[in-house]
Amino acid sequence: MSLLVVGSIALDSVETPFGKADDALGGSATYFATSASHYGPVELVGVVGDDFPVQRLDQLRERGVNLDGLERMHGESFRWRGRYRHDLNVAETLETRLGVFSHFRPKIPAQFRRAKYVFLGNIDPRLQLDVLDQVENPDLVACDTMNFWIESRRSDLLRLLGRVHLITLNDAEARQLSEEANLVKAARWILRHGPSTVIIKKGEHGAFMFHAGRVFFAPAYPLDSVFDPTGAGDSFAGGFMGYLARTGDLGEANMRRAVVAGSVMGSFVVEGFSIARLLDLTSDDIARRTAEFRQLVAFDAEIA
Amino acid sequence: MSLLVVGSIALDSVETPFGKADDALGGSATYFATSASHYGPVELVGVVGDDFPVQRLDQLRERGVNLDGLERMHGESFRWRGRYRHDLNVAETLETRLGVFSHFRPKIPAQFRRAKYVFLGNIDPRLQLDVLDQVENPDLVACDTMNFWIESRRSDLLRLLGRVHLITLNDAEARQLSEEANLVKAARWILRHGPSTVIIKKGEHGAFMFHAGRVFFAPAYPLDSVFDPTGAGDSFAGGFMGYLARTGDLGEANMRRAVVAGSVMGSFVVEGFSIARLLDLTSDDIARRTAEFRQLVAFDAEIA
Numbered sequence: 001m002s003l004l005v006v007g008s009i010a011l012d013s014v015e016t017p018f019g020k021a022d023d024a025l026g027g028s029a030t031y032f033a034t035s036a037s038h039y040g041p042v043e044l045v046g047v048v049g050d051d052f053p054v055q056r057l058d059q060l061r062e063r064g065v066n067l068d069g070l071e072r073m074h075g076e077s078f079r080w081r082g083r084y085r086h087d088l089n090v091a092e093t094l095e096t097r098l099g100v101f102s103h104f105r106p107k108i109p110a111q112f113r114r115a116k117y118v119f120l121g122n123i124d125p126r127l128q129l130d131v132l133d134q135v136e137n138p139d140l141v142a143c144d145t146m147n148f149w150i151e152s153r154r155s156d157l158l159r160l161l162g163r164v165h166l167i168t169l170n171d172a173e174a175r176q177l178s179e180e181a182n183l184v185k186a187a188r189w190i191l192r193h194g195p196s197t198v199i200i201k202k203g204e205h206g207a208f209m210f211h212a213g214r215v216f217f218a219p220a221y222p223l224d225s226v227f228d229p230t231g232a233g234d235s236f237a238g239g240f241m242g243y244l245a246r247t248g249d250l251g252e253a254n255m256r257r258a259v260v261a262g263s264v265m266g267s268f269v270v271e272g273f274s275i276a277r278l279l280d281l282t283s284d285d286i287a288r289r290t291a292e293f294r295q296l297v298a299f300d301a302e303i304a
Numbered sequence: 305m306s307l308l309v310v311g312s313i314a315l316d317s318v319e320t321p322f323g324k325a326d327d328a329l330g331g332s333a334t335y336f337a338t339s340a341s342h343y344g345p346v347e348l349v350g351v352v353g354d355d356f357p358v359q360r361l362d363q364l365r366e367r368g369v370n371l372d373g374l375e376r377m378h379g380e381s382f383r384w385r386g387r388y389r390h391d392l393n394v395a396e397t398l399e400t401r402l403g404v405f406s407h408f409r410p411k412i413p414a415q416f417r418r419a420k421y422v423f424l425g426n427i428d429p430r431l432q433l434d435v436l437d438q439v440e441n442p443d444l445v446a447c448d449t450m451n452f453w454i455e456s457r458r459s460d461l462l463r464l465l466g467r468v469h470l471i472t473l474n475d476a477e478a479r480q481l482s483e484e485a486n487l488v489k490a491a492r493w494i495l496r497h498g499p500s501t502v503i504i505k506k507g508e509h510g511a512f513m514f515h516a517g518r519v520f521f522a523p524a525y526p527l528d529s530v531f532d533p534t535g536a537g538d539s540f541a542g543g544f545m546g547y548l549a550r551t552g553d554l555g556e557a558n559m560r561r562a563v564v565a566g567s568v569m570g571s572f573v574v575e576g577f578s579i580a581r582l583l584d585l586t587s588d589d590i591a592r593r594t595a596e597f598r599q600l601v602a603f604d605a606e607i608a
Contacts, residue, residue, distance in 0.1 A: 086485060181390060184528040205509040208526065217600050219521045222512065224488040256603040296521050297601050299560040 001139070002043065002114065003245040005032045006106050006131050007121020007234075009046040009057075009070075010078040014273065016228050017085065024274035025056055026080060028121030028144065031231035034278040035238025035265040037063040038286060039246040042238075043112045045069030045131075049077035049100040059279055069109050073100040088229050088270075089203040108134040117245040119237060120164070122146050125156040132163055140250060142166040142241060144233070150177050161194035168199040168237050183208065184215075197255065199240070201233050209259050212252055218259045221267035221293055228273045232266045235278065239265030264289050305443070306347065306418065307549040309336045310410050310435050311425020311538070313350040313361075313374075314382040318577065320532050321389065328578035329360055330384060332425030332448065335535035338582040339542025339569040341367040342590060343550040346542075347416045349373030349435075353381035353404040363583055373413050377404040392533050392574075393507040412438040421549040423541060424468070426450050429460040436467055444554060446470040446545060448537070454481050465498035472503040472541050487512065488519075501559065503544070505537050513563050516556055522563045525571035525597055532577045536570045539582065543569030568593050 005028075012026030033042045041064045048054065050072060061067055076099035083092045106127055113136050120128040120143035128143055135141075141164045149157055150173060157177070161167065167190060175181055178189035187198045187210040197211040204226070206219040240262030247254055264286060271277045316330030337346045345368045352358065354376060365371055380403035387396045410431055417440050424432040424447035432447055439445075445468045453461055454477060461481070465471065471494060479485055482493035491502045491514040501515040508530070510523035544566030551558055568590060575581045 182528055182530070184526050188528075202509070205506070206523065215526055215600055216603070217523045217526070218603075219510065219523065222488050222519055222521070224486055224492075226486070253603070260603055294604070296519055299520070299522075299557070299564055300598070 001116040001245045001248050002112075003036055003040065003117040003119070003241055004043045004045065004108070004112050004115035004135070005029050005036070005119045005121060005238075005241075006045040006108070006128075007032060007119070007123060008078055008101060009048050009052075010080050011052070012230060012274065013079070013081040014228055014230055015083045016088070018225070018227050019273070021228070021273040023079075026230065026274060027078065028123075028234045030060070031234035031269065031275060031278075032119060032121060032238040032241075033060055033065045034063065034275045035235040035269065036242030036245070037065050038265070038278075038281065038283070039239070039242030039261070040064070041066065042242070043069060043115060045071075045106050045108055045112065047071040047073055047100050047104045049073060049075045052077040059275075063279070066112075069107075069112055071104075071107070073103065075100040075103075082230070084229060088226050089205075091230070106131050106134075116140070116248075117241055118142070119241050120144065120160075121234065122149075125149050125153045125160045128160050129156065129163070132160075140165050140241075140244060142168065142237070144168050144237060145173065145177075147173055147176055158193060161190070164195050166197040166199065167195045168201060168233070168240075170201045170203065170233065174198070174200045199259070201236060203229070203232065207236065207259060207263065209255065211255060214252070216256045216259060218263045218293075219296065220263060221289065221296065223267060223271065226270045229270050231269050231275070235269040236262040236266035239263075260290065260293060264293055305420040305549050305552050306416075307340055307344065307421040307423070307545055308347045308349065308412070308416050308419035308439070309333050309340070309423045309425060309542075309545075310349040310412070310432075311336060311423070311427060312382055312405060313352050313356075314384050315356070316534060316578065317383070317385040318532055318534055319387045320392070322529070322531050323577070325532070325577040327383075330534060330578060331382065332427075332538045334364070334579060335538035335573065335582075336423060336425060336542040336545075337364055337369045338367065338579045339539040339573065340546030340549070341369050342569070342582075342585065342587070343543070343546030343565070344368070345370065346546070347373060347419060349375075349410050349412055349416065351375040351377055351404050351408045353377060353379045356381040363579075367583070370416075373411075373416055375408075375411065377407065379404040379407075386534070388533060392530050393509075395533070410435050410438075420444070420552075421545055422446070423545050424448070424464075425538065426453075429453050429457045429464045432464050433460065433467070444469050444545075444548060446472060446541070448472050448541060449477065449481075451477055451480055462497060465494070468499050470501040470503065471499045472505060472537070472544075474505045474507065474537065478502070478504045503563070505540060507533070507536065511540065511563060511567065513559065515559055518556070520560045520563060522567045523600065524567060525593065525600065527571060527575065530574045533574050535573050535579070539573040540566040540570035543567070564594065564597060568597055
């Protein structure tokens, strides 16, 4: 089924203990779409400035990402500069230049409005609400958010919560939004405010899905070298939503498989800078790591 | 099969955001033995001072813990005073008074020397080595350790590593011991130095077992109220070793089930101060949480 993502497209300059990259492709929509493209076609809506090397997005187009919703505006592209030190779970933002992104008003092309699966990447909740006014009857709407919006747009974010089926956010954001230190209580608080599913991402410590009165947990696959953690959360969301859109099954068992698909995609993206690893990934690679993932958590009769 | 633990018996004074306890039963051997007693008999070797309210240990004796190896020495008992604030994963030590523990030389009673499963709680590695000289041909020797010994007794600890089958330690200790920031690399380093199994405990973020070229991960069961995290690691070890001693099977599949048994026991102990929750636990409680745990990580065909 059709999958639409609205989010940022950025040029990231990232430094990790293992190297650095300048003006690499980044942004929530970029990571999400590249990840989800391994499961089926993706429709992308976003904005870039007139300085943006758009030919670099051909890599996404070749993977089945429909860029008809890409807007070019006069001005600078969104740029993020960040650094990871010893603790790869913590990004240190050195500079954020919103550029054209600060004037972005997402316009969903007519042919995208009937998307059945919609992911609202981490942008102003007012814009996320705008998108919802433009789509017709989706089966699943999911959103992401961040500390900045929780602080500055709390009431809009609460309105958004009432209109989405699912939210993904990290543990610190879940605590901040709910004002509950305990993650189980934080998840319950969020569930009371609208969504029927909450996914709390804990970075290298895995992800919880709270759904239908039950909890599912998937660890992050343990890697012996994490190169650049940028985009792990959006790649997780891309794998999760891509898997659901491909299978078209929102039952709990399938949602759990989707979390695993998301964890697998998150485990790949951190092995390289930007979306490099997502681009060179084969379906064999994905199948192999999914099997390893199953082995990682299997116990009892399951174990060979 | 017989299970022996050598470790500390302490009086803990603990403050958490939810309350405080003074001179509560604590120490690695206390938590370990009480937890393991749910799976079978336990033999305990430890020391207390002449100020110790020994009648409180009757609760352990009633649960099948053999206290013939309990030594009473002239002097003060081991006391620990600590505090947990908002982040329950981090204990702040306010005071440690070793008392008689600083003169402790474990003497394994003759009837304990043929124990098939031996757990060397977190004490001076020289004493852990002493214990190994007193036991005859155990099937499995496991040890725990801490930052203090890694710093001050590194060469003894390395000798110990060469003589144990398994080590449990937390993520920070694994990094400190191996000088590797990445946990997969840290585990490989430790495996190269002796043990065939390494269990890295990440507190509320679960535990990894590295064994036979494979990795198993078990999350910590998500609780909506964690009362006091003290003793979680030793209760985990007690459940793990108790399960192995009961089943007498050191195959990988059973080791994985033992990690789950350990996680379940760790999830109970933090629900109350000291060993209170471990004492009032029934086998039904354990079976119920084990089923919940299975549900927590189950995906694919496993899901009902």
